[in-house]
Amino acid sequence: MTTRPIRIAPSILSADFARLGAEIEAIDKAGADYIHVDVMDGHFVPNITFGMPVMAAVRSYTAKPFDTHLMIAPADPYIAAFAKAGADSITVHAEAGQHLHRSLQAIKAEGKRAGVAINPATPLSAIEHVLDDIDLLLVMTINPGFGGQTFIPATLDKVRQAHALIGARPIDLEVDGGVTVDNIGEIARAGANVFVAGSSIFAGNDPATYASRIAALRAAATH
Numbered sequence: 001m002t003t004r005p006i007r008i009a010p011s012i013l014s015a016d017f018a019r020l021g022a023e024i025e026a027i028d029k030a031g032a033d034y035i036h037v038d039v040m041d042g043h044f045v046p047n048i049t050f051g052m053p054v055m056a057a058v059r060s061y062t063a064k065p066f067d068t069h070l071m072i073a074p075a076d077p078y079i080a081a082f083a084k085a086g087a088d089s090i091t092v093h094a095e096a097g098q099h100l101h102r103s104l105q106a107i108k109a110e111g112k113r114a115g116v117a118i119n120p121a122t123p124l125s126a127i128e129h130v131l132d133d134i135d136l137l138l139v140m141t142i143n144p145g146f147g148g149q150t151f152i153p154a155t156l157d158k159v160r161q162a163h164a165l166i167g168a169r170p171i172d173l174e175v176d177g178g179v180t181v182d183n184i185g186e187i188a189r190a191g192a193n194v195f196v197a198g199s200s201i202f203a204g205n206d207p208a209t210y211a212s213r214i215a216a217l218r219a220a221a222t223h
């Protein structure tokens, strides 16, 4: 179990895009800690979502941090633009470029929290030499590209190992993909403290359900 604060980060990938501003306002009021923003380019992952103009357009709907998950390659040419559009943290994939350290420095140069994500098949060794350069480590618990997938069980042990590797460093350990009220407790006990959840919060897109779902996830992660 982690000693870091538990954070619930609803992924707007599963929001109703036709009402995106209102959906963000609703999850803010429902108790979201971060707003997880999934950017996909149809190249690094086999899906396309949205980019900087959409982020900038919805920025005014909440003061909560925008946790930006860049599933794009290359990422470096867009880091400054996402910072300007309103990102608070910017996470790049270790697999998305040849110069991860340079990407992380570019994020820091914008004054933003720097994150690195690794796919389920990528070993932790890919990030062990940048641990002192990051604020957030995102362990993907599904193959990125789509919401609503099933948590890959083998990633649980990776979360455990990542938690040990991070040690006392002030790094958020985030998981993304297939997080539900039924598995979040086990993932928290493995050491994660930031939980992205898309379909398990937005299913049905009824704002009246969001607060109880976020509360249930938080309670299950805490106990």
Ligand SMILES: O=C(CO)[C@H](O)[C@H](O)COP(=O)(O)O
Residues within 6 Å of the ligand: 011, 013, 014, 036, 038, 069, 142, 143, 144, 145, 146, 147, 148, 149, 176, 177, 178, 179, 196, 197, 198, 199, 200
């Ligand atoms: O990065 C992502 C997909 O690549 C999303 O953040 C993730 O899929 C969240 O959705 P769900 O909770 O439904 O799995």
Ligand SMILES: [Fe+2]
Residues within 6 Å of the ligand: 011, 036, 037, 038, 069, 176, 196
């Ligand atoms: Fe994500």
